[in-house]
Amino acid sequence: MPNTERNHLLHIFSCCPKCGSGRFAVDTEKSKRCEDCGFVYFMNPSASTVAVIIDEENRLMVVRRSKEPAKGTLDLPGGFCDCHETGEEGVRREVMEETGLEVTEARYLFSLPNMYRYSGLDIPTLDLFFLCKVKETKGATAMDDAGEVLWLPWQDVKPADFGLKSISLGVARLLELHAVSLANAR
Numbered sequence: 001m002p003n004t005e006r007n008h009l010l011h012i013f014s015c016c017p018k019c020g021s022g023r024f025a026v027d028t029e030k031s032k033r034c035e036d037c038g039f040v041y042f043m044n045p046s047a048s049t050v051a052v053i054i055d056e057e058n059r060l061m062v063v064r065r066s067k068e069p070a071k072g073t074l075d076l077p078g079g080f081c082d083c084h085e086t087g088e089e090g091v092r093r094e095v096m097e098e099t100g101l102e103v104t105e106a107r108y109l110f111s112l113p114n115m116y117r118y119s120g121l122d123i124p125t126l127d128l129f130f131l132c133k134v135k136e137t138k139g140a141t142a143m144d145d146a147g148e149v150l151w152l153p154w155q156d157v158k159p160a161d162f163g164l165k166s167i168s169l170g171v172a173r174l175l176e177l178h179a180v181s182l183a184n185a186r
């Protein structure tokens with residue numbers, strides 16, 4: 001696709017964020033440059049975390065999204081990392097905010113890129129999946145972005161029920177990993 005103003009990652013930014021000039025033009029496929037002050041702004045992916053939490057009965061914790069995008073569909077707990085936060089700290093904070101559960105250990109699994117539409121802007125994300133141990137699986141309460149907390153047996157986990165693309169792909173990947181670990185355990 002050509003780097004036109006209309007389909008550019010930064011198309012909704014019409015003015016230079018530094019000097020306010022309207023001559024803020026497409027520079028590369030992921031950057032715009034101010035023709036007056038020379039300021040260059042790049043659109044890089046935002047780091048985001050995803051928690052994979054499995055209880056004693058080998059069920060996966062899922063939440064139902066209470067907000068757009070993909071409101072009403074299933075999701076895994078998680079969210080954007082704050083500045084100066086590690087992925088492990090971010091996933092621990094998000095799980096606490098959304099479910100009230102305390103993560104005691106977070107082990108990195110894999111990452112998937114995504115586009116997250118918010119405020120009319122497609123924000124590229126890099127979703128980092130962590131296998132999380134929690135202090136106590138009981139007493140999970142849906143809060144913040146989570147409308148409901150559910151524990152699903154693996155046979156009831158269907159990637160198509162997850163509205164965000166990277167989460168759906170990640171869940172499919174988890175099902176493959178789970179099948180492998182089950183096969184290895186035999």
Ligand SMILES: [Zn+2]
Pocket residue numbers: 016017018019020021034035036037038039
């Ligand atoms: Zn400028």
